[in-house]
Amino acid sequence: MERKHGQIGRATADERAAAAWLARTEGAMAIPSADRSTDTCALGVAELGRLYRSRQLSPVEAVQATLDRIARLNPELNAYLTVIADAALTAARTAEQQLAAGIDLGPLHGVPVAVKDNIAAKGTRTTAASRVLLDAPLDEADAPVVRRLRGAGAILVGKLNLHEFAFGNPDPEGPFGNVQNPRKVGHQSGSSSSGSGCATAAGLCVVALGTDTGGSIRHPASVCGVVGLKPTYGLASIRDIVPVSVHLDHVGPLARSVADAAAGLAAIGGYDPLDPYSVLAPVDDYLGALGREVRGLRMGIPTNALYQLGLPAARALQEKARQTLADLGLTLLPLELPRAEEANDLTTAIISVDLCVYHERHRDREALYGRNFRERVQPGRAVTGIQYAQAKEAQADLRRRWLALFERVDLLVVPANVAGAPPHGQDWVEVDGQRYPVRTANSGFNRVSNLTGFPALTLPIGALPDGLPIGIQLVGPPFGEARLLAVAHALEQALGHLPAQWGIEPRR
DSSP states (O other): OOOOGGGGOSTTOOHHHHHHHHHOOOTTOOOOOHHHHHHHHTOOHHHHHHHHHTTSSOHHHHHHHHHHHHHHHHHHHOOEEEEOHHHHHHHHHHHHHHHHTTOOOOTTTTOEEEEETTBOOTTSOOOTTOGGGTTOOOOSSOOHHHHHHHHTTOEEEEEEOOSGGGOSSOOTTSSSOOOOOTTSTTBOOOSSOHHHHHHHHTTSOSEEEEEESSSTTHHHHHHHTSEEEEOOTTTBOOTTBOOSOTTTOEEEEEESSHHHHHHHHHHHBSOOTTOTTOOOOOOOOTTGGGGSOOTTOEEEEEOSGGGGOSOHHHHHHHHHHHHHHHHTTOEEEEEOOTTGGGHHHHHHHHHHHHHHHHHGGGGGGGGGSOHHHHHHHSGGGGOOHHHHHHHHHHHHHHHHHHHHHTTTOSEEEEESOSSOOOBTTOOEEEETTEEEEHHHHHHTTTHHHHHHOOOEEEEEEEEOTTSOEEEEEEEOSTTOHHHHHHHHHHHHHHHTOHHHHHOSSOOO
16 A cells, blocks of 8 residues: 555645654565665666666566565655655556666666655656645646656655755754755754655665755755756756746756766756757767766866865865866866856745745745745745846856856866764854854756756765765756766766775665
8 A cells, every 4th residue: 555645634634643754664565675675775777777687687576676665664754755666666666677678778777766755657646745735636747757667667655754845954844854964863964855865865766856046956965965057058958846036946867976977967858848948959979978978078166165165074075076187188177167156046046036936825824834845935026027127137247257167168067065964953054163064065056047047066075084974066058968967977987986895785
């Protein structure tokens, strides 16, 4: 029997009932030994594909191992809101039969995946982790990105936790509670695709989809120690995804390796004629890009004071990563990034208005919002049309200036997070004796790429002494994903494929 959001009841259900629902697992699934589950769930797309096609492992076994691992770990990690075991196993059996019959849908065929719970998936209830939507009707159709995943043979196992309506800080008062960072339980797992970052790092899926309006794929990826890719605006459809800002929203993959993220992007990318924000552009060979030569590429290194912030240990890891790129043959070119210091304020101004446009439909249910979200949704109503237009003009100028940068360089290398994920309940991190908001220290470098719409990828480059991951971020020109993936893959290999070295068992 599948576990559904509706089991908690109406939107007025108290938090204790919601927490109890979250802790339940479905059916009478037998839990295998931790070693067997871990071994199978640590495999990536290519490894699973080889084992499937050589008949050494079946999609049913891989999906069952994933479900067993979710049953064992999710009560503590809290990454999943919905697990669709029956549907997943049915799809896995179909995949097994297809592969046996010589029907091969590609790299993701039979691979367990999950999506953030602001993305529609037929037969599930999309709650966006808010009481406002706990009694919403079940989705009648898949969002285009989910349909593309299924069309590529991927097996959807469930939907993932997030911050309320994918905006704001972790809300301990929310109906589903906070997601744990599997690299250090008790710490945050990033904003706002927290479940997506946790699930991939913990081996609860191979590829997850997250959404990103101001860094919400890249921040969880960096603090959980996985790869996060925000594609070019319009490359992947945002239709049937609960919006934050339709002018800044992106959807993209998180995974434990660059290759797995490339496979995820290859599945979801493509034009959607029913999405007014979709762009008709060629989809590159993202997996084929992983072996491309990177020697000779020009790498822009920002000189702005903003980009020098960070813990000494984090800055040392970033410097090592930059030096590794130089050793791979890339040329380092220092340059000033125009208007970068304005990005946070500009993004906030645009989001605040766009958010209100969507949430007008919920004005009669605002009492159901969590306190944190309510405080963040209301200011946009006071923004004037002139102020909004000025912000959009500034966005266009910033994008023009950043586009000009790529006449001088092929990619930019900027920080991802410059401190480890803080404990739950702490909204600041300390750097050089000064406290900074988490969004400044661990996501403040992300928002420019939402304003420009340019592709950006974060990947792990090491960990602090306490085990919390640090990442670095690559930014490219529009539709430059293949180049970013090629460079990221080369760096990942040169650094020793860190996610595999760390393992996927949660650390406590």
